[in-house]
Each structure stands twice: as C-alpha cells, then as structure tokens.
Amino acid sequence: MSQATINKPIYLDYSATTPVDDRVISVMLGYLGRNASFGNPASRSHMYGWEAEAGVEQARADVAGLIGANPKEIIFTSGATESDNLAIKGAAHFYSKKGKHIVTCKTEHKAVLDSCRQLEREGYEVTYLDPESNGLIDLAKFEAALRDDTILVSIMHVNNEIGVIQDIAAIGEICRGRNIIFHVDAAQSAGKVDIDLERLKVDLMSFSAHKIYGPKGVGALYVRRKPRVRLEAQMHGGGHERGMRSGTLATHQIAGMGEAFRIAKEEMAAENARILGLRERLWEGLKDMEEVYINGDIDQRIAGNINISFNYVEGESLLMALKDLAISSGSACTSASLEPSYVLRALGRNDELAHSSIRFTIGRYTTEQDIDYTITHVRAAVDKLRELSPLWDMYKDGIDLDSIEWAAH
Amino acid sequence: MAYSEKVLDHYEHPRNVGSFAKDEPNIGTGMVGAPACGDVMRLQIKVNDEGIIEDALFKTYGCGSAIASSSLLTEWVKGKSLEQARSIKNTDIAAELALPPVKIHCSVLAEDAINAAVEDYMNKHAS
Numbered sequence: 001m002s003q004a005t006i007n008k009p010i011y012l013d014y015s016a017t018t019p020v021d022d023r024v025i026s027v028m029l030g031y032l033g034r035n036a037s038f039g040n041p042a043s044r045s046h047m048y049g050w051e052a053e054a055g056v057e058q059a060r061a062d063v064a065g066l067i068g069a070n071p072k073e074i075i076f077t078s079g080a081t082e083s084d085n086l087a088i089k090g091a092a093h094f095y096s097k098k099g100k101h102i103v104t105c106k107t108e109h110k111a112v113l114d115s116c117r118q119l120e121r122e123g124y125e126v127t128y129l130d131p132e133s134n135g136l137i138d139l140a141k142f143e144a145a146l147r148d149d150t151i152l153v154s155i156m157h158v159n160n161e162i163g164v165i166q167d168i169a170a171i172g173e174i175c176r177g178r179n180i181i182f183h184v185d186a187a188q189s190a191g192k193v194d195i196d197l198e199r200l201k202v203d204l205m206s207f208s209a210h211k212i213y214g215p216k217g218v219g220a221l222y223v224r225r226k227p228r229v230r231l232e233a234q235m236h237g238g239g240h241e242r243g244m245r246s247g248t249l250a251t252h253q254i255a256g257m258g259e260a261f262r263i264a265k266e267e268m269a270a271e272n273a274r275i276l277g278l279r280e281r282l283w284e285g286l287k288d289m290e291e292v293y294i295n296g297d298i299d300q301r302i303a304g305n306i307n308i309s310f311n312y313v314e315g316e317s318l319l320m321a322l323k324d325l326a327i328s329s330g331s332a333c334t335s336a337s338l339e340p341s342y343v344l345r346a347l348g349r350n351d352e353l354a355h356s357s358i359r360f361t362i363g364r365y366t367t368e369q370d371i372d373y374t375i376t377h378v379r380a381a382v383d384k385l386r387e388l389s390p391l392w393d394m395y396k397d398g399i400d401l402d403s404i405e406w407a408a409h
Numbered sequence: 410m411a412y413s414e415k416v417l418d419h420y421e422h423p424r425n426v427g428s429f430a431k432d433e434p435n436i437g438t439g440m441v442g443a444p445a446c447g448d449v450m451r452l453q454i455k456v457n458d459e460g461i462i463e464d465a466l467f468k469t470y471g472c473g474s475a476i477a478s479s480s481l482l483t484e485w486v487k488g489k490s491l492e493q494a495r496s497i498k499n500t501d502i503a504a505e506l507a508l509p510p511v512k513i514h515c516s517v518l519a520e521d522a523i524n525a526a527v528e529d530y531m532n533k534h535a536s
Contacts, residue, residue, distance in 0.1 A: 314447050316472035320420060340447065351445040388426055388476060390451035390468040391444060406443035 009326040010370045014211075014304055014363030015160050015188060016328060020256065021213035021364070027259040028215065031055055031252040041249045042240065052251045059258025063207065063220055066261045067186075068196035075221045075241040076254050080187035082234075083206035083221035084111040084154075086245065087183045090231030091152050091204065092119050095181065099149030100124045103142070105156070106346040107131055109185055112154050133348045134297035135164035143174055152181045157189035161330065161343040161359060162296030163305025165193060172201030181229060187211055187219070191264030192272065192302045197222060203229045209253070213364060214260030218253035221245075271364060276303035278362050278371050285375030289382065291395070295330075295344055295357055304362040309353040312392040313385040318358060321381035325374060330357035352391075352401075413507045419477035424484060427466040429453045437530025441521045447471060448515065450479045452522040454486060454494070456530055462486045462494055467522075474512040478502050478519035491527050 011019075020028075031037050031052065041056045043049025060071040077083045092102060104116055106128045116126045127145050131137050137155065146153075153175050158165050168184050175182040186195060187208035197205070205222040209215055223229055223244065237246040283306060286292060291311035307330070310318065315329030330341030340354035349357075360374070386392040394401060428451070429436045435456050442448040448471040455464040465483040469476045481502055486494040499516035502508075508516055 312470060314471050314475075316447075317420070317476060320417070320473040351447070355444070355447040388423060388468055389470040390428075390440065390449055391470045393428065393451075393468060401444060406445075406449070 009324050010366075010373060011326045012360045012362060012366065012370070012374065013326045013328055014366075015163070015359065015361035017210050017216065018213045018363055019365065020210075020215050021260060021263060023263060024214055024256045024259045028252040028256040031255050037251070039251075041251055042238070052249075055251050055255045056249055059254045059261075062258035062262040062265075066190060066195070066265045067205070067207075067222065068198045068200075069222050070225065072242075073197075073222050073225050075223055075244050076249055076257075077219045077221055077245055078217055079210075079219040080109075080185060080206045080208035081111040081219075083208075083219050084109070084183075084185055085115050086221055086231060086234050087204040087206060088112065088115040088152065088154055089119065089234055090244070091181050091183065091229070092124060093232040094230050095151045096124075099147075099151040101147050101150040102126045102152045102154070103129065103145050103150055104154045105129045105131060105137060107135065107159055107161075107343045108154065108156050109160060109187070112156070112185055116154070131346060134300075135159060135162050135295075135343075135347055136297055136300060137166055137171070139167070139170055139174070142171060146174070146178060146180065150178070150180050152183065154183040154185070156185040156187075157195075158186070158193060158302050159296070159343065160188050161341060162307045162347075163188070163302045163361070164296045165189070165300045165302065168202060169200055175203075176201040189302070191261065191268055192304070194268075197224070204231075209257035209260055212260050212264050215253055215256045218250060218257045220257065272303045275362050275366070278366055278368065279303060279306050279360075281368065282306060282360065282362070282371050282374060285372070286378060289379065293353060295347065295349060295353075305359070306361075307357055307359045309349070309357045310382050311353065311356055312389050312395055313382055314355050315357055317385055318356075318381055321385060322377055324377065328359045330354050330359070415506050416473045416477040416508075419480040420473055423476075424480060425466050426468060426480075428468060429455055429464075429466060434533060435530075437526040437528075437533070439522045439525025439527070439529060441525055442471070442518055444470070448475050448518055450475065450518055450522040452479060452482065452519075452526045454523075454526045454530060456491065460490055462489055462491070471515065471518075472512070474506065474508055474515040475518065477506050478508075478515045479522060481505060482519045482523055486523060491530065494523055495527050497523060 037051035039048025039052040041052040060074050063074050064071040172182050181203045183204040184202050185206045190207050191212040203224045207220040209218045233244050235246045240246050293309045295307040319329050330344045344354040431438045437454045440451045450469045452467045454462045457463045465486050467479045467483045469479045499520040502516040503513050
C-alpha cells in the first residue's frame with residue numbers, strides 16, 4: 001500500500017537516512033535492559049563484560065565480512081563524519097614529516113571538506129579537484145595533481161547528491177604506486193556497491209550505519225594492516241579500539257550496525273536489482289517531459305539515486321508542490337545559506353539547473369505504487385509551476401535566457 | 410520547514426496568473442530577479458485613464474514564498490492608484506504571509522517588482 005494513503009509522505013530520501021530494519025532493532029534490544037547483555041564490553045572480569053564484548057566482536061566480523069576486511073582492521077566510531085575526521089586528520093598528522101599536501105575533490109561530503117579546511121588552517125596544502133561534468137574524476141587530471149609531498153588522497157566512493165560511483169580501484173593503484181595514503185568515504189556505497197578490500201588498494205575507509213538500515217550515531221573506520229597504516233588518535237581516554245578511538249563502545253549501536261551489514265551482504269544483489277527496476281520505472285514515467293536533465297552519470301551510479309533538474313521550475317517550490325513526497329533539492333532556497341548545491345555547481349551546472357534539481361533516492365521499503373504516485377504528482381506539479389513561470393514563457397517564445405540582462409538586486 | 414498556510418494557499422489556488430501584451434500603452438511591466446539567484450518575478454499592471462490599476466497579472470519562478478509574495482501583490486494593487494501601489498512595503502507583505510526571516514528577501518523582490526511595473530508605465534507616459 002502506498003504510504004501517501006496513511007497521511008505520511010512517501011519516503012524517497014534514503015540517501016539522507018534510512019529507517020532501522022526490524023531485524024536490526026531486534027538485535028539491538030539484546031544489549032540494553034537489565035535482562036539483556038548491557039555490560040561494558042571493556043569489563044574483562046565478569047560475564048556482563050564478556051557477553052557485551054562477544055556482541056561487539058560479532059558485529060566487527062559482520063562489518064568486515066561485507067567489505068573483505070579482517071575484523072582487526074575495523075574501528076568503531078560515532079558515524080562516518082567522525083571516521084572521516086579520524087582518517088584525514090589522523091593520517092595527516094601522523095605522516096606530516098613526509099609531506100603536507102593533500103588531494104581531494106570538490107564534491108566530497110562536508111565532513112571531508114571541512115576536515116581539509118581545518119588542516120589548511122594548520123599549515124597543510126589541499127588541492128580540491130574538479131570532477132568532469134558527469135561527476136566522475138578524470139584519472140589523468142588526478143594523477144597530474146599528485147606531488148612529491150602528497151601524503152593523503154581522499155575521494156568518496158559514491159556521492160550523496162548524485163549517486164555517481166568513482167573508480168576507486170584505479171585511484172588506489174595510482175596512490176599505492178606512489179606510497180600515498182588513500183582514504184575513501186564509503187558512507188553511501190557500503191551495501192550498495194561491491195567492496196573487496198583484499199583487492200582494492202584502499203588504506204582507510206569510512207562507514208555509516210544509518211545509510212543502510214542501521215541506527216544513527218554509529219559508524220566505522222577501516223584501517224589497513226597490510227601494509228600498515230598509522231593514525232594519530234583524535235579521541236583520547238582509555239585507549240579503546242587499538243588506541244585509535246577511545247571511549248566505551250556503544251554495544252547496542254555496534255551490534256545494530258553489524259546486523260545491518262550482515263543483512264546487506266546477504267540481500268544486496270537482489271535488493272539492487274529490485275531498486276534499479278523501480279528507478280527505471282520512475283525515469284520512464286518522467287523522461288518524455290520537456291527540458292528535464294539527469295545530473296551525474298547515469299551508468300556509473302548506484303541503483304537507488306536519481307537527481308533530476310526540471311528546467312524553469314525552482315526546486316523549493318517543487319518540494320512545496322510535492323508535499324506528499326519526502327525528497328530533497330539542490331536549490332538555494334532549501335539551504336540555510338541561500339547558496340545552491342556545491343556538488344551541482346562543481347559539475348559545471350549553471351545556477352538555474354542547480355536551483356531546479358530534485359534528488360529522489362529509493363530504498364528497501366519503496367513500492368511500485370510509491371513510484372507511480374510520484375510520477376503522476378511530479379508531472380502535475382512541474383506542469384502547474386511552469387504555468388506560473390515567466391522563464392517557461394520566455395523559453396516557449398524562443399527567447400535565449402542567457403542573452404537577457406537581469407535586474408538582480 | 411513547514412509551509413505557512415497562506416503561502417500554500419497562493420500555490421494551491423493561484424490568482425492573477427498570466428500576462429498582458431507588454432507593448433500595450435496602458436500596461437506596465439516589471440521583471441526583477443535573476444535565474445542565477447533562483448528568483449524571477451514578472452508583474453504587470455493595467456492602468457485606466459484615471460491612473461487607477463484596474464487589473465494585475467504575475468508569473469514567478471521561485472520558491473513558495475516568492476510565488477505567494479508576488480501573487481499577494483497583484484491582489485493588493487487592484488483598485489489602487491500608482492502612488493498607492495508604489496507605497497506598499499515589503500514588511501506588509503512579509504507580515505501578511507508570516508514569512509520567516511530567511512524568506513524576507515522574497516517580499517523585497519515583490520516590492521521591487523511593483524515599483525518596476527509602475528516605473529515602466531510612467532516611462533511610457535513620460536511625455
């Protein structure tokens with residue numbers, strides 16, 4: 001049954017967050033109450049601690065199992081943002097004697113960009129690469145940006161706004177050949193794209209639980225052991241997680257993350273196929289509309305993401321018109337800063353198309369009825385807003401909008 | 410970000426959407442904003458021989474608050490003289506629509522639009 005019939009909007013914002021899977025909730029409950037395994041996993045002297053520790057180690061193995069890693073290479077954190085901070089600041093500080101140049105991309109998540117900005121304030125130099133117009137990084141341009149004093153590269157696996165998949169295998173080869181530490185933010189890719197760290201030459205990888213039906217407030221950082229990667233800890237106090245991340249482990253959160261990753265490993269292939277079918281159905285229903293553009297490469301893309309610009313219609317007005325859908329927009333009006341999406345800007349999209357963009361992300365609980373409802377309502381809303389739009393009038397009259405001198409204030 | 414009822418109402422039940430032929434002598438057209446900013450308003454007034462605005466139409470590319478601000482303005486200027494129309498303040502629009510601080514600029518743009526429309530009309534009748 002379509003969610004819209006029970007008065008809650010249809011959720012199509014899976015890239016923002018996901019509901020916790022019932023199976024994950026069930027596992028988490030086993031670590032909370034007084035009849036559950038509530039002990040501190042670091043308590044070595046009694047059964048309460050041992051049970052909790054067993055739960056953590058099971059989760060560690062499940063997380064490692066999804067990505068082809070050794071459990072010893074998994075550090076639990078409070079989320080991908082913390083993992084990004086730990087990886088970038090931790091590696092940059094540890095290897096600062098080797099050099100102080102870092103390479104990343106303009107379309108990275110703020111957790112990466114702001115960590116790099118912080119390092120710039122500390123005296124590091126950062127190169128922010130431009131992607132191509134399809135959102136992908138050109139490998140030749142990437143290699144040309146590397147210097148003798150480059151110590152760290154950070155490139156996300158899948159972009160949260162446009163869903164495109166970077167070629168981290170190739171980037172990893174280039175970095176390894178030059179002994180440069182390679183960090184990948186995999187918050188949006190784990191459980192959606194195959195990751196095998198036995199083959200990928202990635203040194204550090206950040207993970208989030210709440211993007212794949214796990215709870216918010218927990219994530220992980222993969223830290224390679226062969227060859228060994230060292231980090232300066234960012235959280236001190238007790239030496240947990242091999243000294244890399246102090247703080248009592250949140251057993252229920254970690255167990256939840258483990259279960260979410262275990263489920264993802266089992267169900268990823270089938271789920272991707274189903275979700276891809278739904279996305280294709282959505283695009284089929286919209287693609288014959290005039291002046292609609294997909295932002296980002298359509299092939300090198302995760303199944304659940306489609307980001308579309310509806311020209312001559314502003315994004316926030318479209319969100320208002322589609323109040324039965326939970327979606328997001330790259331429009332300035334939807335951000336507190338009144339600036340349009342920096343990701344779409346980095347693709348070279350002009351400001352109008354950035355203002356007109358809507359991101360639809362499909363997930364585990366999306367149904368065909370949800371998609372059909374979406375198609376009907378998006379078409380109607382776009383048509384109605386174009387009736388209201390002076391730019392649509394001008395386009396229909398054959399006027400070239402770029403030739404106008406606008407009286408902006 | 411919940412939408413105010415009044416703002417929603419202007420989208421659900423638009424009034425005065427459309428355009429006049431801009432070259433007609435009794436029509437004043439104001440086009441303000443820029444696509445790069447995400448806000449473009451076109452406001453047109455039809456003025457009778459007594460200098461009273463007898464009709465007004467608008468089209469807006471912009472967020473819900475921008476659409477509502479320009480729509481409200483077309484309602485308010487009908488029956489008013491050019492001077493009265495020019496004296497409408499953006500603060501009145503913002504208050505009527507209960508615009509939050511981050512959307513005040515939409516009402517400012519609407520005020521710019523009516524001023525531009527009046528000015529356009531007056532330029533046509535300058536001599």
